[in-house]
Every structure is written in C-alpha cells, then in structure tokens.
Amino acid sequence: MSLSGKTAVITGSNSGIGLGVARELARAGADVVLNSFTDREEDHALAQEIAEETGTNARYIKADMSKGEECRALIEQAGACDILINNAGIQFVSPIQEFPAEKWEAIIAINLSSAYHTTAAALPVMRAAGWGRVINIASAHGLTASPYKSAYVAAKHGVVGMTKVVALETAEEPITANAVCPGYVLTPLVEAQIPDTMKEYGMDRETVIRDVMLARQPSKEFATVEQMGGTCVFLCSDAAAQITGTTISVDGGWTAL
Numbered sequence: 001m002s003l004s005g006k007t008a009v010i011t012g013s014n015s016g017i018g019l020g021v022a023r024e025l026a027r028a029g030a031d032v033v034l035n036s037f038t039d040r041e042e043d044h045a046l047a048q049e050i051a052e053e054t055g056t057n058a059r060y061i062k063a064d065m066s067k068g069e070e071c072r073a074l075i076e077q078a079g080a081c082d083i084l085i086n087n088a089g090i091q092f093v094s095p096i097q098e099f100p101a102e103k104w105e106a107i108i109a110i111n112l113s114s115a116y117h118t119t120a121a122a123l124p125v126m127r128a129a130g131w132g133r134v135i136n137i138a139s140a141h142g143l144t145a146s147p148y149k150s151a152y153v154a155a156k157h158g159v160v161g162m163t164k165v166v167a168l169e170t171a172e173e174p175i176t177a178n179a180v181c182p183g184y185v186l187t188p189l190v191e192a193q194i195p196d197t198m199k200e201y202g203m204d205r206e207t208v209i210r211d212v213m214l215a216r217q218p219s220k221e222f223a224t225v226e227q228m229g230g231t232c233v234f235l236c237s238d239a240a241a242q243i244t245g246t247t248i249s250v251d252g253g254w255t256a257l
C-alpha cells in the first residue's frame, strides 16, 4: 500500500511514538510534518533524516500544543493535512487532592484540547481534498483507570469520546476518525524510568520490566513504536475505510483483564 501523495501531520513527533509513527508513514510513502515546541537543530535534523531514508518530503514545524492558536497554525503552515495524528502528550502522577492545578490544566490542554483544535482546523482541509484520516493516540488509560493519574485518565477518556463524535460528524464522507490505545510502549521516556525503578525496588532489569512496569500487560512485552506506526498505516489503508469511531488497543491484552 502506498500513501504517496498524502501529507501526514503528527503532533509531538520529535521522540517516542510520534517519531515512530512519522517514520512508518513516511516508509509507506507519505510526506510527513514533524512537530514539537522545541525548534532545536536536532528536530529539523530528524525530518532531514526521514526525508533521506524514504525519499519523501519530511519537514519540521514548531508549534506549542498547549496553545490553541498554535495548534491551528500548525495545520495552516503544513499546507496540506490528509492524515492527522494527534499524539502530543505529557503525564503527571499525584493523588487528586494534591494534584497541582497547573499540571491538570497543562495535561488537559496538551493531551485533549490540542486534538480539538487540530481536528477543527484539519477537517475543512480533508474535506477539500476528498479524503482524510484522524488518528488520536489515546491510551489504555482512555479505556481503564489507574490511581494518581486523574488528569491523564480524564484527558484520554475525553480523546476517545471526541474521536466518536468526529467519526459521526464525518460518517458519510471518505474520512475516518479512530483512537489507538497503547499499553506500555518502549520509548526513551519509559526506558529512562527503568534504572530508577530497579533502585527503588531493589530488583534486576528483567524483574522490574515484568513485575512492575508490565504488571498489567499480560503479554509481558512492551509494544514498539514500529508497531504503533504500523497500526496507523493500517488505519490509513483502504482495508480500514469502514473502521471509524472506534478504538484499537495495542496493549498486549491489558484491557482484556
């Protein structure tokens, strides 16, 4: 399958899942727009590296996903948006009575409201092009909960709900909207937590991964960013044209428990 001629905008894509999804979409032929709020030389270099590897047009555009007007400007600056991947996200963990209000606001803004702004800006572009895919990177926490993650769980459930609304509003058009719900994915952020957790629990790496990090992931294996990208490529294929308004879990069985 080729996504040649399509442009994909991936929010929060200078690392982790967003970068993995961008790579796989470019490998499938799409032009990709990478994004973060940092605008460092390395960010532009990542786009260059993808362009060289895949022969597609890969660019980097700075936009802060905590700001509605920058979310909308990202779509405008991209110039085209056939595939929108709402991926930018942050996390903060605390009991709700101590949860700092500014962290709550930031998580809701970056993990949920940004997807509202980008989708609102992208749908007219997709309609004009006569084809579109909205893919929201939610989480197993869009379907289940864990203690101390009130803002994150609220935002991810919100993303799943908004996905269904967008699917209904585009149901008679060649546009689909779905949410991908990963369990634990091995990203640099997750990898970085392993040494501290080993120290905290006095466990070796394998035990920390199996019994602490993947305690709720029955497969006892992390998902990979390549698998996340492959799932998004599938959702862009003709085979997925009637898949809309739903969630696809990539969680090693987490939500089957």
Ligand code: NAD
Pocket: 011, 012, 013, 014, 015, 016, 017, 018, 035, 036, 037, 063, 064, 065, 066, 087, 088, 089, 090, 110, 111, 137, 138, 139, 140, 181, 182, 183, 184, 185, 186, 187, 188, 189, 190
């Ligand atoms: P990550 O920290 O590697 O990536 C987060 C991305 O968001 C980065 O590119 C960062 O630059 C970007 N970002 C953060 N704040 C931003 C802002 N204000 N404006 C623009 N970009 C911003 O983490 P990740 O694990 O790759 O997570 C990506 C998404 O996947 C998130 O939505 C996260 O909730 C979700 N997710 C991750 C896991 C996992 O196990 N890694 C599991 C479930 C869901």
